[in-house]
Amino acid sequence: MENRKHHGVKGGGPKRKFHKPAPKVNPEDFVFGIQSVLELLRSEKDIEKILVHKDSNHEDIETLARQRRVFIQRVPSERLNRITGKNHQGVIAFVSSVNYALLSNVVAEAYEKGKTPLILILDRITDVRNFGAISRTAEACGVDALVIPTRGAAQINSDAMKTSSGALSFIPVCKENDLTLAIEGLQNSGFRVIGCTEKTSDVYSAHELNGPLAIVMGSEEDGISESILRKCDMLGSIPMLGKVGSLNVSVAAGVMLYEVIRQRGEAES
Incomplete structure (x- = not known):
């Protein structure tokens, strides 16, 4: 009897315990210094996050960041020094390469255009290259928006833009504080x-995917969080016929998206 395993995705293959080198940070992706970060916060540019020295007190920066709902992370000086050897004054802000959209606006616009969102x-x-690859496939498949959490998501930087082959310039990205509420x-x-x-045990292709639909893909480490799994209307696994236990998340996203295209194409024919 054929042995069919039904798996979703946890990012791609068995876990290996090793220390990855710190990724190089492109100088175009961040600004540093108190005044530079304050000016960035006063601008209309979207900000990924702000790192501040754990013992510092930058009240003006923190007040503006809260007003703009920008995530602040307190870190040791070693973390800041690894990003830049220049005088950062205990604060570094990462600039987003895209302008974030409101999910409600994206949905309303799709419905107004008569689309099936x-x-x-x-x-x-969290992997920037996975995120870029997913963005490229999503744009090619006509996805109306990508939705990511405020915390714990890949930084949308120049590497993400490059991996997406420019797709992130065309597909809206929405950042939500709580994915379950979204x-x-x-x-x-x-x-x-x-x-x-x-x-x-339900195979993804057994579900009807023709109407307005949202697909959830989970993290590379542990998949979709339990709280979000409970919110889903249906769950689907991707059959695995070989010895590898899971697919890379960007590949799995492509499988899911092209099944939607297949079903919607058949519904229209």
């Missing part, structure tokens, strides 16, 4: 939500 939710995808909002707007996970 398709949203891709990325639950803690999913509830989509469901209230007529969406069904499917989670791609190994924690089900």
Whole structure:
């Protein structure tokens, strides 16, 4: 009898314990110094996050960051010094390469255009190259928006832009403080939500994916979080016929998206 394993995705292959070298940071992706960061906060540019020295007190920066809902992370001086050897004054801000969109606006616009909306939710995808590759496939498949969490997501920097082959210049990205609330909002707007996970025996292609749909892809380490799994209307696994236990998350996202295209194409024919 054929042995069919049904798995979702956890990022691609067995885990290996080793220390990865700190990734190089492109100088174009950040600004440093108190005045430079203050000016950035006063501008209309979107900011990924701000790193401040754990013992410092930058009240003006923290006040503006809270007003703009920018995540602040307190870190030791070694972390800041690894990013730049220049006088950072205990504060570094990472600039987003895209301008974030409001999910409600994206959904409303899709409905107004008479489209059947398709949203891709990325639950803690942290690898920049995975994120870029997913963005490229999503744009090619006509996805209306990518949704990422405020914390625990890949930084949208020059590497992400490069890996996406420019797709991030065309597909809206929405940043949400709480993905479970974002999913509830989509469901209230007529969406069904499917989670791609190994924690089900249901094959992804057995579900009807024709209507307004949101697909959830989980993190490279542990897949979709339990709280988000419980919010999904349906779960789908990708059959694995070989000895490898999971697919890379960018490949799995492509499998899911092209199944939506296949089903919607058949529905229109």
